[in-house]
Amino acid sequence: MNLRDLHYLIAVADLRSFVQAADRCCISQPTLSTQIKKLEDELGIQLFERTNKKVLPTELGEQIIASARRILKEQQIIKELAAAAQDPLAGNLRFGAFPTLASYLFPQLVPLIKQALPRIRLILVEEKTEQLLLQLKNGQMDCALLGLPVYEDFLDSKAVFDDEFLLAVADGHPLAAKTVVEPQDLDGEHLLLLDEGHCLRGHALQICQTAGVDEAQDVRATSLETLRQMVHAGTGVTLMPRIAVRREPGIRYIPFAAPVPNRTIGMVWRKTSSRGELIRTLSGLVEQASKHNRADRIDATAAT
Numbered sequence: 001m002n003l004r005d006l007h008y009l010i011a012v013a014d015l016r017s018f019v020q021a022a023d024r025c026c027i028s029q030p031t032l033s034t035q036i037k038k039l040e041d042e043l044g045i046q047l048f049e050r051t052n053k054k055v056l057p058t059e060l061g062e063q064i065i066a067s068a069r070r071i072l073k074e075q076q077i078i079k080e081l082a083a084a085a086q087d088p089l090a091g092n093l094r095f096g097a098f099p100t101l102a103s104y105l106f107p108q109l110v111p112l113i114k115q116a117l118p119r120i121r122l123i124l125v126e127e128k129t130e131q132l133l134l135q136l137k138n139g140q141m142d143c144a145l146l147g148l149p150v151y152e153d154f155l156d157s158k159a160v161f162d163d164e165f166l167l168a169v170a171d172g173h174p175l176a177a178k179t180v181v182e183p184q185d186l187d188g189e190h191l192l193l194l195d196e197g198h199c200l201r202g203h204a205l206q207i208c209q210t211a212g213v214d215e216a217q218d219v220r221a222t223s224l225e226t227l228r229q230m231v232h233a234g235t236g237v238t239l240m241p242r243i244a245v246r247r248e249p250g251i252r253y254i255p256f257a258a259p260v261p262n263r264t265i266g267m268v269w270r271k272t273s274s275r276g277e278l279i280r281t282l283s284g285l286v287e288q289a290s291k292h293n294r295a296d297r298i299d300a301t302a303a304t
Contacts, residue, residue, distance in 0.1 A: 003075060005039050006068040008032055012048065013065045016055050073139040081274045088277045090119035095282070096135065096144035100194070100224050101163075101265065102126040104243045105145070109289040116285055120278070136270060143279050145286065148266040156273075157266045160283050161290040164262040166253040168231045168240040175237070176252045183257075192227050192238040243293055265290070 011021035012032070022029040040047050047061035057065055083091050097105065106124060113122055125132070125141065133152060135141035150157055167181045175185060221227045227238045232250045241263065245253050267283045269275070 001039060001042060003072065005035055006072055008035050009039065009047065009065060009068050010072065012036060012055060013057055013061075018055060069138065076139050077272060077274060084274045084278075087119065088275070089117055089281065092121045092123055092142075093117075093275075093278065093282070094123045094125065094135075094140065094142045096125035096127055096132045096141050098129050098132065098146065099126055100241060101145055101243065103224075104241075105286070105289060105293060108293050109286060112285045112289055113282070117278075117281065136268065139270075142273065142275060143267055143269040143282065145265055146268045148264045150266070150268055154270055154272075155268050156271050157268045158283055159264050159266045160286045162262045162264050163241045163243050163290075164256075164260045165239045165241055166245060166255055167237060168228065169237045169252050169254065170231055170234045171250050171252060172234065173237065173252070175254065178254055180257045181254045186237075190236050192221065192230055192236040194224070194227065195222050243290070 008021065008025055011024045012018060015021045015024065018033050018036075019029050022032040025032060036047065043064070045060055045064075046058050047064060049056045049058060096102075102124070103126070106126075110122065110124070113120065125135070125144075127135070129146055132141060132144045132146060133150070133155075136144060137152075137154060145160070146157075148157060148159055167175065167186075169175050175181065175189075178185065221230065224240065224244050228240070228244075228251065230236065231238055232248075239261075240253060265286075267279060267286060269279050273279065
């Protein structure tokens, strides 16, 4: 048994296909099948159930696959430790954020990273929170920006900035004349929200419960831009994080009265990560980018 065999094993487990696993591993399908069979013979057990239509890990195979993942993760940690010792601010950086943040922060953040960390090869990932947590756990991600708190024992986190919510309404809406929104102003309104899986939806539902607002049950958007267009069309009102606010005709963004609802954005990484210095530097750049972004968004709000 060697590390190469473990990579083959995990590829088959992930893809449930010897053909697709062979493509991922850049070898022929017969070669891959032979190596998995040799591994099964060496261990004296069956790792996969094979039929013409599917490949499924056996119960014992699942346990061995989980162990193989841990071994390969430790191998990656060893490589990262060695690379960090040579140059802690160089190499690949796999960095993620959820969709309602990435689209609005990354454009300002990336130039700062390239200027401050010229030896870093940046690999950006935009995914929902659940997927980012899974990739962090599996070692596929170095760090990510997530909404805090995050309840995972294997992760460390640091708050980097707060992003308050504003109420987005069409110019012709009765609330458009207000300069500040009180919770009772939302009574009777139907709030447009994002679809399941978006962390912003969770924040919005909490505000709904506090203010006694009903969710618009017949509408579920997949992005903030969809919500923005629906508000513009007069379909309803929505909560917009300040980082996503922009100057445009037809929409008013109204701040909430204190205490202002907000989400706390934090840098999140594995406790076992060897890239502490790099992550600390990156956190500072995120704070810097968020301040620039906030200044721009305040200007846009004032102009609406």
